[in-house]
Amino acid sequence: MPKVLFYPAGKSGDVPEGTSILDASEQLGLELRHDCGGFATCSTCRIMIVDGVENLTQIDLDEENMLEEAELPKPFRLSCQAVIRGDVVLRIPDPEMNWSKGALRELDALSASSRAVIRVMVEARARKAGEEVILPDTAIPAVEKAKAEVEATGQDVAALAALIKQVCGDL
Ligand code: FES
Known part of the structure; x- marks a missing residue:
């Protein structure tokens, strides 16, 4: 089973292949914001991919549009849309983070x-x-x-x- 690690919460564990990042976070006892309930229409579930981007499913058009609309650069994915296929290291962004x-x-x-x-x-x-x-x-x-x-x-x-x-x- 793929290993998932969430920074800075320090939560890690194995999740079944095919689990979305959002579902993985819930399985590991984390609460990620997901205001639209996982329909790729809010971008509050944004997450930064630190390592293992190749172990996630490809970005589809809905996700791409939402990331663009939110002006989120490449290392970000929507956790409700990205599905885990292998080991990944993820960073929960600080809401106050001033990334340029x-x-x-x-x-x-x-x-x-x-x-x-x-x-x-x-x-x-x-x-x-x-x-x-x-x-x-x-x-x-x-x-x-x-x-x-x-x-x-x-x-x-x-x-x-x-x-x-x-x-x-x-x-
Ligand atoms: S929960 Fe709204 S885009 Fe993922």
Whole structure:
């Protein structure tokens, strides 16, 4: 059975394949908001996918429209619509979370290697600071800083490697 982990509640467990994220949360004793009752018409059940996006069913048109209408960027899914097929790590968004849609979109537009480098750098800094390591919502300013540093290397592979070494050096 697929394993599901919800941050920051720290709830985890196995759920049958084919369970929606919303149903999984209920099975694990969590209460996620779902104002429209699971009909993809409210977006209050939004959840951030930290890992295992490939283990969820594809976004259908109704969900895509609702995510777009709510201006929710890529890591988000509607928990009432996304069905679990394998292990996933999920983040329940803080209602007060001030994530920057613009910053996430910009990050999305970068090459996969740049995103990977940024991820390594932000995670390394978060670990050093003793913070929970979750991207992309840990700290958007941290992502922006890493992005600026990566862009300053001009995609020079040796410079990117040196940057990673410098940031992660004493880990
Ligand atoms: S509960 Fe309303 S969209 Fe999921």
